[in-house]
Amino acid sequence: MGNHLTQLQIQHLRCWTQGILAPVDGLNIIHGANASGKTSLLEAIYLLATGKSFRSPQLAHCIAHDKAHLLITAQLHTDAYPAPLHLGMQKDRQGNSSVRIAGNPANSQAELTRLLPVQVFHPQSHELISGAPVKRRAFMDWGAFHSNPQFQQIWQRFHRILKQRNEALKKKANAQEMAIWNAEFIQWANALSAARQDYIAALLPELISLVQHMPIIGAFHAHYAPGWKEGQSLEEALLADRDKELKTVA
Known part of the structure; x- marks a missing residue:
């Protein structure tokens, strides 16, 4: 089955005060009105996987304007582990970040990145x-x-x-x-x-x-x-x- 997210939670990312998503193993289609947060949801997955945003080089711009930090957590199904892995990432306006895997601090973002390979296509992909x-x-x-x-x-x-x-x-x-x-x-x-x-x-x-x-x-x-x-x-x-x-x- 490979690696796939079974749950995603978002706090204080752009227009998202709090949100939760339970993706299926396969194709997930996200739809909604303009400016409803569709792209921000995808950005959350990319942030969790890479520690970076594909929309802005300044991560402070990703944090809701009246909040001190953003938080993204997820559950990941992977063939390498018998139970879902709990993943988490927090970033604040000062550029500080913390990454956790299975409840333990990760040594680097690369540890989480290796577990969650992603590829994003956006208007600048050309x-x-x-x-x-x-x-x-x-x-x-x-x-x-x-x-x-x-x-x-x-x-x-x-x-x-x-x-x-x-x-x-x-x-x-x-x-x-x-x-x-x-x-x-x-x-x-x-x-x-x-x-x-x-x-x-x-x-x-x-x-x-x-x-x-x-x-x-x-x-x-x-x-x-x-x-x-x-x-x-x-x-x-x-x-x-x-x-x-x-x-x-x-």
């Missing part, structure tokens, strides 16, 4: 194709996070070394020092690229199968391209772009 590359990287990383147990560690190590390497470039580190930073950067950048490529390779047959039911789309293909020229190693790309990198981080 930016996945027409927007900046960061949108497509985020999409791939979301999928790889849920399909590869090692991905979170790879992602974190890559971004840590990226930040440290940029600092070294700003300080105009000598060639010997940069060689050390580059070696670790190349290791984790290649690992990240491989994880993204594996995810796209696994996703492509599913997309092709869906497109076959939508002949109006025509032929479909997805291809993963790393952030450097094909046929060139990352080490070669770093050497070729060293002068440009120094100008970029200066």
Whole structure:
């Protein structure tokens, strides 16, 4: 049966003072008048799963105007546990948050995110194709996070070394020092690229199968391209772009 919500409770999220929903295992259709809170209900599920809103970068804007915090709780059916899991998340106007799983504090939002994979489609979803590359990287990383147990560690190590390497470039580190930073950067950048490529390779047959039911789309293909020229190693790309990198981080 997989993972699915069996209950959702909302407090102080936008127009929702308090609400409760009992979704079924399958397709749920939500309907109502304009400004009745339909999108906010979907936003609640997304907030619980990711800790973020797809409507506003400022989470304080999601809290009802006369309240200090919002609270979202849920029950989750999952094949990994014999009984429903109780999940909860609270966020206040100061940016503080708490996440609980089965009544216990979670170490991070990622623990809850792994239990509740979600994907949202909204009016800006077209930016996945027409927007900046960061949108497509985020999409791939979301999928790889849920399909590869090692991905979170790879992602974190890559971004840590990226930040440290940029600092070294700003300080105009000598060639010997940069060689050390580059070696670790190349290791984790290649690992990240491989994880993204594996995810796209696994996703492509599913997309092709869906497109076959939508002949109006025509032929479909997805291809993963790393952030450097094909046929060139990352080490070669770093050497070729060293002068440009120094100008970029200066």
